[in-house]
Amino acid sequence: MLIKLSMRSSCYSSLRIIQPRFFSYVADEEKGYASKSIIHPSAIVHPNAVLGEGVSIGPFCSISSSAKLGNGCQLYPGSHIFGNTDLGDNCMLMTGAVVGDDYPGCTVIGSNNIIGYHAVVGVKCQDLKYKPEDECFLEVGHNNDIREHTSIHRSSKSTDTTVVGNGNLIMGACHIAHDCKIGNNNIFANNTLLAGHVEVEDYVHTAGATVIHQFCHLGSFSFLGGGSVVSQDVPKYMMVAGDRAELRGLNLVGLTRRGFSIEEIRNLKTAYRKIFMCTDTTIGSFEERIAQVEQHEGLIHVPAVRAMLQSIRDSFAEDRRGICKYGCWNGS
Structure with a gap:
């Protein structure tokens, strides 16, 4: 100096x-x-x-x-x-x-x-x-x-x-x-x-030594595990970890600490499972699973679920990088 x-x-x-x-x-x-x-x-x-x-x-x-x-x-x-x-x-x-x-x-x-x-x-x-x-x-x-x-x-x-x-x-x-x-x-x-x-966005929490690739978006209330290398978007409310980072479920601890109700979290978990952990072999594509949640009478009227769906949709816009891989689950 x-x-x-x-x-x-x-x-x-x-x-x-x-x-x-x-x-x-x-x-x-x-x-x-x-x-x-x-x-x-x-x-x-x-x-x-x-x-x-x-x-x-x-x-x-x-x-x-x-x-x-x-x-x-x-x-x-x-x-x-x-x-x-x-x-x-x-x-x-x-x-x-x-x-x-x-x-x-x-x-x-x-x-x-x-x-x-x-x-x-x-x-x-x-x-x-x-x-x-x-x-x-x-x-x-x-x-x-x-x-x-x-x-x-x-x-x-x-x-x-x-x-x-x-x-x-x-x-x-x-x-x-x-x-x-x-x-x-x-x-x-x-x-x-x-x-x-x-x-x-808001209320995002990263653990230590986390690396975020250029042009990525991190949604509100998401959590990034320590040492994660994030090369694609992290939608709202979700948790990622690993190199390259993969979705590991919802950020349940963070949502609870930030005052989300039990009912809101339950609905988010239901929507998450239908999109990323679907066992119905008749609904094959990712787009079809999102559409099913969007048409679900019990879920689409929940603001938190709508926000999560919009966050996922936005990540696949022309100028965006898509969402992190979703091959590993923690059962949340």
């Missing part, structure tokens, strides 16, 4: 060293600091940066000219904010965290987010098709816990955006590549790796 700062020496030639003290708001072009901000004397803060009230900036931090920090943000020693970056209220950058990049585009982080030790969020993607003159974007919502050594990249093109929603727990050494779309309340265990353009 010292090398990176030295390469940018010309950009920082006009920066001021700020003594640690309380600041009163000054409404002019020179100062964007609000009251009660504490800045360590070794920190490098560009005079055009905009800081909210109660911001705390520790030793050896740096903040770019286009950065905006909301109220109550905390930067621990050696954390850095580059480029056009907007940080919401009460965000915390742990030691060594890097947010933003000097490439065209922007990184927008919501409120109450924690960026862990040496995490890298909002930097250039690892896509050879990306052109450095193109704008690239990252949007992160609120209340996310992004742990140590995680990397989240901006989009690969100006017409797209990498998106992370709200309330996600992204554990250590995870990777979210360019143009991914992450929903809300997901849990990614350590070393979960998402390739480009992956879409994750």
Whole structure:
């Protein structure tokens, strides 16, 4: 990081060293600091940066000219904010965290987010098709816990955006590549790796060392077993495991924990068996089994069953990868 700062020496030639003290708001072009901000004397803060009230900036931090920090943000020693970056209220950058990049585009982080030790969020993607003159974007919502050594990249093109929603727990050494779309309340265990353009809905749980192929979709309330290599879609409510990952039944534990009723789970299990574990030899094709469930009077009126069927149908659209293999069952 010292090398990176030295390469940018010309950009920082006009920066001021700020003594640690309380600041009163000054409404002019020179100062964007609000009251009660504490800045360590070794920190490098560009005079055009905009800081909210109660911001705390520790030793050896740096903040770019286009950065905006909301109220109550905390930067621990050696954390850095580059480029056009907007940080919401009460965000915390742990030691060594890097947010933003000097490439065209922007990184927008919501409120109450924690960026862990040496995490890298909002930097250039690892896509050879990306052109450095193109704008690239990252949007992160609120209340996310992004742990140590995680990397989240901006989009690969100006017409797209990498998106992370709200309330996600992204554990250590995870990777979210360019143009991914992450929903809300997901849990990614350590070393979960998402390739480009992956879409994750809500309440998805991955175990450790899970790898997701580019353009895959993970449906809400699904579970991915540890060490899984997922190369096709995982429909809503389902559980997969293995290399290559195969459907292993419904995510019964997750559904129960998230408040699904006994009746809803029973109906989902019935629909699952009819589609994937059918013993009726007169109904041969996969399409015919789905159609049978869609015409079942007792199942089709259950919202959870309809959502599961729609998730399966969507996975076979022209631009999708189909669903994971379904050759192994756990009897759920």
